[in-house]
Amino acid sequence: MGALSIRNVRKSFGAVDILKGIDIEIEEGEFLILVGPSGCGKSTLLSMIAGLDVPSAGSIHIGERDVTNELPRDRDIAMVFQSYALYPNMNVAENISFALEMRKVPKAEREASVQRVAKMLQIEHLLDRKPAQLSGGQRQRVAMGRALARNPKLFLFDEPLSNLDAKLRVEMRAEIKLLHQRTRTTTVYVTHDQVEAMTLGDRIAVMRDGVVQQFGTPDDIYTRPATRFVAEFIGSPAMNMLQADAVKPGDTELSVKGQAIALTETQRQALQQKPVAECVIGLRPECVQLADQGVPGRLTLLEPTGPDTYAFVDTSVGTLVLRTGGRVTQRVGDQVHVAWDARDLHVFDATGGARIG
Amino acid sequence: MSTRRRSNERFQRFAIWSVLLLFAAVFLLPLYVMVATSLKDMAEVRDGSLLSLPGSLNFDAWQKAWSQACTGTDCGGLRPFFWNSTLMVVPAVLISTALGAVNGYVFAKWRFKGSELMFGMMLFGAFMPLQVVLLPMSQVLGWFELADSIWGLVIVHVLVGLATTTLFFRNYYVSLPDELVRAAMLDGAGFWRIFWRIVLPLSAPILVVTLIWQFTQIWNDFLFGVVFSAGDAKPITVGLNNMANTSSSVKEYNVDMAAAMIAALPTLLIYVLAGKYFVRGLTAGAVKG
Numbered sequence: 001m002g003a004l005s006i007r008n009v010r011k012s013f014g015a016v017d018i019l020k021g022i023d024i025e026i027e028e029g030e031f032l033i034l035v036g037p038s039g040c041g042k043s044t045l046l047s048m049i050a051g052l053d054v055p056s057a058g059s060i061h062i063g064e065r066d067v068t069n070e071l072p073r074d075r076d077i078a079m080v081f082q083s084y085a086l087y088p089n090m091n092v093a094e095n096i097s098f099a100l101e102m103r104k105v106p107k108a109e110r111e112a113s114v115q116r117v118a119k120m121l122q123i124e125h126l127l128d129r130k131p132a133q134l135s136g137g138q139r140q141r142v143a144m145g146r147a148l149a150r151n152p153k154l155f156l157f158d159e160p161l162s163n164l165d166a167k168l169r170v171e172m173r174a175e176i177k178l179l180h181q182r183t184r185t186t187t188v189y190v191t192h193d194q195v196e197a198m199t200l201g202d203r204i205a206v207m208r209d210g211v212v213q214q215f216g217t218p219d220d221i222y223t224r225p226a227t228r229f230v231a232e233f234i235g236s237p238a239m240n241m242l243q244a245d246a247v248k249p250g251d252t253e254l255s256v257k258g259q260a261i262a263l264t265e266t267q268r269q270a271l272q273q274k275p276v277a278e279c280v281i282g283l284r285p286e287c288v289q290l291a292d293q294g295v296p297g298r299l300t301l302l303e304p305t306g307p308d309t310y311a312f313v314d315t316s317v318g319t320l321v322l323r324t325g326g327r328v329t330q331r332v333g334d335q336v337h338v339a340w341d342a343r344d345l346h347v348f349d350a351t352g353g354a355r356i357g
Numbered sequence: 358m359s360t361r362r363r364s365n366e367r368f369q370r371f372a373i374w375s376v377l378l379l380f381a382a383v384f385l386l387p388l389y390v391m392v393a394t395s396l397k398d399m400a401e402v403r404d405g406s407l408l409s410l411p412g413s414l415n416f417d418a419w420q421k422a423w424s425q426a427c428t429g430t431d432c433g434g435l436r437p438f439f440w441n442s443t444l445m446v447v448p449a450v451l452i453s454t455a456l457g458a459v460n461g462y463v464f465a466k467w468r469f470k471g472s473e474l475m476f477g478m479m480l481f482g483a484f485m486p487l488q489v490v491l492l493p494m495s496q497v498l499g500w501f502e503l504a505d506s507i508w509g510l511v512i513v514h515v516l517v518g519l520a521t522t523t524l525f526f527r528n529y530y531v532s533l534p535d536e537l538v539r540a541a542m543l544d545g546a547g548f549w550r551i552f553w554r555i556v557l558p559l560s561a562p563i564l565v566v567t568l569i570w571q572f573t574q575i576w577n578d579f580l581f582g583v584v585f586s587a588g589d590a591k592p593i594t595v596g597l598n599n600m601a602n603t604s605s606s607v608k609e610y611n612v613d614m615a616a617a618m619i620a621a622l623p624t625l626l627i628y629v630l631a632g633k634y635f636v637r638g639l640t641a642g643a644v645k646g
Contacts, residue, residue, distance in 0.1 A: 050539075050543060051542075051543075052539050052542065052543075071542075072539075072542045072543045073542065073543065073544070073545035073546075073547075077543065078543065079539075079540065079543050081536045081539070081540060082536070083534055083536050085534065085536035085537050085539065085540035087537065087540075087541070087554075087555050088559060089555065089558035089559055098541075098544050098546075098554075099543075099544035099545055102544050102545035102546050102550065103545050146540075146544075
């Protein structure tokens with residue numbers, strides 16, 4: 001039995017299905033990411049875990065308990081909201097201790113908790129201030145402090161970094177991760193940012209249109225995306241996608257615009273077992289190299305980012321984006337060759353988007 | 358070129374100021390006439406013009422209006438009516454504001470099936486011509502044996518004011534982020550705790566607006582006062598009317614004016630003291646993102 005299990009949860013508003021049967025289970029202390037584009041249902045799912053919304057069908061369990069119809073306050077959870085939702089009329093200390101006060105924790109104990117949390121988050125000097133007098137990063141810390149104060153069973157984050165500027169976002173991301181390493185509280189974190197998802201999560205559920213497209217570790221998601229959508233959603237620059245030429249079901253060779261594409265033995269077997277009419281071939285930018293031999297093309301654009309350079313090459317199979325470390329000696333307009341290892345190819349069914357091999 | 362533009366600007370300023378001053382004078386003139394007349398004695402009223410200044414500060418007319426002027430055969434001045442109005446206005450304002458705050462809180466933050474429809478119907482109440490409730494209301498007050506009493510008037514004003522106070526609070530609370538309420542729910546607070554500890558402390562601007570609005574409405578009401586009260590329970594607006602209409606040999610304009618000033622003074626005072634907050638509160642919801 002996991003620390004949090006979501007079993008066949010559905011949600012409909014009238015005729016619109018927001019969630020179409022979600023199954024997720026995580027263990028004690030794990031950091032679960034719900035990621036997907038806006039409208040995929042991730043926030044609705046989080047609301048249901050929090051108890052702010054009720055599923056149309058299915059159940060939610062925290063530990064051994066079925067909490068599907070329990071009130072938020074009985075679930076022993078704490079949540080950090082996108083807007084932080086600090087109480088404007090209370091100072092920082094009061095904000096942090098409010099939940100404890102509502103749970104009738106004695107005053108001395110409350111004060112001790114406030115001190116402990118303030119120290120952990122380095123906000124001791126802010127305790128007397130009102131939220132309006134705090135900067136974005138400070139508010140974020142207070143919001144986390146409020147959630148931390150009462151040692152909940154489950155921590156929920158609803159896009160907590162999206163209101164911060166880029167630099168602060170990276171800082172706070174690291175702090176959230178550190179905090180989780182220290183407290184080991186089971187966490188559910190909603191984001192639409194794939195970098196946050198990859199860096200923070202122990203488990204990632206990639207969602208789209210109310211369906212979990214893939215549920216796995218960041219490594220799984222990155223190296224073996226279950227669908228074309230996952231492949232394109234995770235990773236920056238996005239995975240190169242090449243439309244393969246039509247094949248007869250059972251064919252084990254693929255070509256793109258007439259150019260034969262070498263496959264591995266496993267991929268060929270997979271193609272044979274799951275015969276499809278059309279395929280899409282995916283290739284991560286870092287798996288394509290500039291080489292002396294291979295597919296010829298013309299370098300059309302260079303984007304140096306510092307550590308890496310992204311190169312755009314027009315080839316006979318289409319435009320490919322490459323990611324190479326360091327500098328590129330070739331110039332825009334040069335004729336180049338690109339090469340890759342067949343093991344780095346991802347083959348997807350063009351119609352459903354499911355992974356073939 | 359630039360001097361011409363500057364003189365042009367100056368002319369526009371002048372025009373704006375002239376128009377503003379003209380209108381201010383038009384609006385203030387009746388007040389001036391009232392105050393000036395109330396400070397004259399009858400000889401001055403008869404001999405002087407309407408606009409002339411009083412010869413001296415003479416408060417006899419005020420004194421008379423307050424405690425001696427006759428309404429019919431009863432010569433106790435406006436004082437009893439003033440207290441009637443006070444006894445009516447304080448509970449009516451407080452109760453209608455409190456209920457409006459709770460209603461608005463529900464309509465804005467605890468929506469339920471049909472709550473928008475209910476709110477729409479309440480809005481109707483805020484814009485309905487009040488004459489239509491006169492007959493059914495007197496029927497109801499009769500059933501509860503509250504006809505002709507101050508408490509009857511309090512109930513009428515609470516019911517009539519509820520639509521407006523609900524509208525005010527609801528529209529203000531809509532601008533408070535829902536996440537505040539959600540956060541408080543997760544923190545373990547219930548309906549009333551969230552209201553007391555989080556929503557109400559953030560309501561100062563709209564509370565001031567509603568209190569002033571309701572005070573003015575209820576204090577100045579004549580229609581309900583004249584229909585639903587009798588005998589000793591009449592509010593000051595009705596008392597003023599009756600006093601001014603009591604025929605005697607001489608029409609004492611100075612006393613009538615003083616009486617009207619006394620009746621208007623509380624609302625005037627409230628505006629002078631809290632008008633700043635009133636304007637601020639009315640626009641508070643609008644500026645927020």
